[in-house]
Amino acid sequence: xRIAQLSDLHLTADGAPLYGRVDTAGALAAxxxxxxxxxPRPDLAVFSGDLVNEPTAAxxxxxxxxxxxxxxxxxxxxxNHDDRAALKRAFPxxxxxxxxxxxxxxxxxxxxxxxxxxxxxxxxxxxxxDAQIAWLDAVxxxxxxxxxxxxxPPFAVGIPGLDVIACRGEDRLAGWLADNPGVPPVCCGHVHxxxxxxxxGR
Numbered sequence: 001x002r003i004a005q006l007s008d009l010h011l012t013a014d015g016a017p018l019y020g021r022v023d024t025a026g027a028l029a030a031x032x033x034x035x036x037x038x039x040p041r042p043d044l045a046v047f048s049g050d051l052v053n054e055p056t057a058a059x060x061x062x063x064x065x066x067x068x069x070x071x072x073x074x075x076x077x078x079x080n081h082d083d084r085a086a087l088k089r090a091f092p093x094x095x096x097x098x099x100x101x102x103x104x105x106x107x108x109x110x111x112x113x114x115x116x117x118x119x120x121x122x123x124x125x126x127x128x129x130d131a132q133i134a135w136l137d138a139v140x141x142x143x144x145x146x147x148x149x150x151x152x153p154p155f156a157v158g159i160p161g162l163d164v165i166a167c168r169g170e171d172r173l174a175g176w177l178a179d180n181p182g183v184p185p186v187c188c189g190h191v192h193x194x195x196x197x198x199x200x201g202r
Contacts, residue, residue, distance in 0.1 A: 048115075075115055083121075110144065128172045129172075
């Protein structure tokens with residue numbers, strides 16, 4: 001199984017540079033071209049949150065247009081810049097979870113990919129609450145090997161401004177992972193850089 005993960009696209013509705021200087025549309029186009037050229041091709045591309053900078057219908061329509069030519073299946077997960085309901089409306093073909101959470105599961109090459117929506121509407125931090133644990137229990141992979149994706153990391157990265165908006169309730173997630181040993185890694189976005197650490201033995 002080959003999974004490509006992209007995160008924090010921060011696409012603008014009109015394609016204009018973010019803050020007047022960051023060409024997020026150009027960066028996304030370059031990343032998608034690179035994805036399309038990979039050989040062997042990934043089985044799935046996961047976009048792990050902050051898909052747009054402002055969650056408008058126009059911004060999501062621009063994202064849909066960019067992803068339309070991607071020559072592989074793809075899955076979306078919201079971040080703190082996204083809106084759950086608007087995201088679901090814009091991408092009705094995605095296998096979204098029932099209810100308010102915008103999570104989803106994908107079974108790929110014998111693996112289960114669990115995309116957990118841990119966002120808190122109106123806030124920059126994430127949180128593992130009752131709704132998240134209940135959904136995780138409902139989609140628990142059992143004996144199947146699995147990957148867990150979420151937006152905000154459930155651990156400190158050493159950057160104060162990001163650590164205050166990490167995912168809270170990390171003890172609850174650690175407890176769930178302890179009961180689900182078939183989930184070896186946790187893959188996150190939000191930090192805008194590559195970071196590797198251990199969390200809950202993963």
